[in-house]
Amino acid sequence: MRRWRALIVLGTAQFLMVLDTSVMNVSISQLVEDFDTEVTTVQAVITLYALVMAAFMIIGGRLGDILGRRRLFFLGLIVYGTGSALTALAPTVWVLALGWSVVEGIGAAMVLPAMAALVAESYRGPDRAVAYGVIGGLAGAGIAVGPLLGGWVTTYLTWRLVFAGEVVVVAAVLCCRRLITDSPRSGHRPRLDGVGAVLSAAGLGLGVLGVLQSSTWGWVAPRNPPFTVLGFAPTLFVVGAGVAVLSLFVHWERRRDARGADPLVHLPLLGRPALRSGLLTLLSQNLILLGLFFVIPLYLQVVQGFDAFQTGLRLLPVSVAMLAASLLASSLGRAVGPRRMVRLALATLAVAVVWLLATIDPVIDDAQFAGAMALVGVGTGLLASQLGNVVQSSAGEEERSEVGGLQFTAQNLGSALGTALIGSILLGALAHAFTTQVDDDPRLSEAARTQTGVALESGISFVTTDQVRAAAADAGLPPPEVDAVADSYASAQLDGLKAAILATGGVTLASLLVTPNLPAGRRSGTGARGTTSAPAPSPGPTR
Numbered sequence: 001m002r003r004w005r006a007l008i009v010l011g012t013a014q015f016l017m018v019l020d021t022s023v024m025n026v027s028i029s030q031l032v033e034d035f036d037t038e039v040t041t042v043q044a045v046i047t048l049y050a051l052v053m054a055a056f057m058i059i060g061g062r063l064g065d066i067l068g069r070r071r072l073f074f075l076g077l078i079v080y081g082t083g084s085a086l087t088a089l090a091p092t093v094w095v096l097a098l099g100w101s102v103v104e105g106i107g108a109a110m111v112l113p114a115m116a117a118l119v120a121e122s123y124r125g126p127d128r129a130v131a132y133g134v135i136g137g138l139a140g141a142g143i144a145v146g147p148l149l150g151g152w153v154t155t156y157l158t159w160r161l162v163f164a165g166e167v168v169v170v171a172a173v174l175c176c177r178r179l180i181t182d183s184p185r186s187g188h189r190p191r192l193d194g195v196g197a198v199l200s201a202a203g204l205g206l207g208v209l210g211v212l213q214s215s216t217w218g219w220v221a222p223r224n225p226p227f228t229v230l231g232f233a234p235t236l237f238v239v240g241a242g243v244a245v246l247s248l249f250v251h252w253e254r255r256r257d258a259r260g261a262d263p264l265v266h267l268p269l270l271g272r273p274a275l276r277s278g279l280l281t282l283l284s285q286n287l288i289l290l291g292l293f294f295v296i297p298l299y300l301q302v303v304q305g306f307d308a309f310q311t312g313l314r315l316l317p318v319s320v321a322m323l324a325a326s327l328l329a330s331s332l333g334r335a336v337g338p339r340r341m342v343r344l345a346l347a348t349l350a351v352a353v354v355w356l357l358a359t360i361d362p363v364i365d366d367a368q369f370a371g372a373m374a375l376v377g378v379g380t381g382l383l384a385s386q387l388g389n390v391v392q393s394s395a396g397e398e399e400r401s402e403v404g405g406l407q408f409t410a411q412n413l414g415s416a417l418g419t420a421l422i423g424s425i426l427l428g429a430l431a432h433a434f435t436t437q438v439d440d441d442p443r444l445s446e447a448a449r450t451q452t453g454v455a456l457e458s459g460i461s462f463v464t465t466d467q468v469r470a471a472a473a474d475a476g477l478p479p480p481e482v483d484a485v486a487d488s489y490a491s492a493q494l495d496g497l498k499a500a501i502l503a504t505g506g507v508t509l510a511s512l513l514v515t516p517n518l519p520a521g522r523r524s525g526t527g528a529r530g531t532t533s534a535p536a537p538s539p540g541p542t543r
Contacts, residue, residue, distance in 0.1 A: 022146025061405015076110025136384025148312025286414030325381025
């Protein structure tokens with residue numbers, strides 16, 4: 001066990017960072033009550049956390065090269081622990097936003113790229129594949145265990161205990177700092193590209209903001225935006241502004257590289273086929289997983305009426321299966337190669353999506369649902385066991401932190417896209433199905449159809465049928481028509497859920513298109529071929 005002590009420390013940090021978001025998501029209603037605020041305010045706090053993570057991840061990766069990965073890892077943990085303490089004691093929602101969204105978000109952006117690099121430095125050959133399998137499994141376990149832990153603590157104690165516990169865990173990890181070693185850096189120590197840092201943070205922040213707010217603002221037709229642009233929703237304009245700023249960032253980085261100055265990111269890194277495919281597959285993995293974890297809790301809590309703890313219990317098979325599959329697949333991947341393992345994982349996820357679609361019924365079949373969720377865990381575990389090693393093995397020793405920043409930027413972008421795109425598809429399908437159901441229901445009068453259409457034009461939310469029933473009654477509809485509207489909405493809920501889950505299946509199949517450049521065969525040698533010992537070629541003149 002001695003050689004795995006460093007992995008225990010690094011894996012604990014990975015688990016902690018992922019656990020945080022899933023805990024906060026199941027505590028929304030309690031946060032609204034405790035801070036006497038609105039759901040939209042708490043959702044804005046959660047959105048801000050994702051923005052900070054996405055905006056500063058590349059910068060965090062570069063700081064690892066400047067300050068040293070080990071030093072940045074533990075410094076980031078101190079920042080993260082400070083944010084957790086502030087969150088646990090937050091007297092207002094704005095202090096919560098400062099502690100959780102900003103301070104913890106910056107701490108995570110410092111820790112995660114350094115953690116990815118330190119795993120690669122601490123282990124070689126087969127051990128590195130196992131280590132990244134464990135790290136990937138723990139990431140998925142954190143996503144799945146979060147609702148269970150957060151639901152239980154929020155329901156029976158207080159959500160503040162979760163963040164107080166994080167402070168204790170951070171302190172324990174800091175006490176084990178001697179177990180983590182860092183290779184001494186030789187040669188040129190880079191400087192931080194300030195202009196590049198501002199451009200990357202602004203571009204990524206705007207892009208992620210637009211995507212995350214799409215379900216609230218609407219993509220084209222305005223739904224509930226703070227402003228409109230020429231009568232359109234601001235979403236595409238905000239995303240377009242982010243793309244424009246990122247284009248300036250790319251131009252600036254190429255200019256610095258050509259002059260021999262230190263860029264924030266060596267863009268030639270993205271020209272490596274294995275690295276590029278690994279990053280795109282990581283983005284797809286998080287898009288699929290977070291998309292499902294947006295949809296499934298809605299099915300369990302809104303349709304089935306389960307509380308946060310009951311929901312967490314039904315998500316537990318994902319966590320267990322993902323951790324087990326990632327551990328077992330680490331060894332298998334060395335025999336068959338990452339490309340085949342990733343394709344097997346995507347095929348497994350496609351089958352899981354089909355099985356999951358069959359379980360979306362008014363009355364849940366717990367055994368079938370648990371089997372489908374376990375298969376989701378197997379598929380994501382197989383993916384997680386390969387991708388971290390593929391990405392880091394595509395880099396030389398001095399490029400680890402920089403590639404770690406790209407790695408977690410891809411993962412955060414995938415998470416944002418999963419929540420936003422799948423959420424938009426869910427609401428769009430719900431509105432379409434509800435409109436169709438209302439139009440085709442002979443129990444409804446023309447006046448009732450008109451009232452329902454007017455209500456839909458003002459926006460639609462995924463709420464319980466009891467809330468729809470109450471709204472219909474308040475609108476003055478007679479009891480038979482109230483029942484008809486509620487029945488139509490209940491049917492539309494299932495149609496919307498199935499459409500959103502089917503969309504994740506489409507993303508799963510489309511992800512196969514980015515796998516040809518993944519390493520094939522046994523992994524024993526260099527970066528682009530999936531090997532772990534030889535450094536990858538230098539991406540630029542400053543190396």
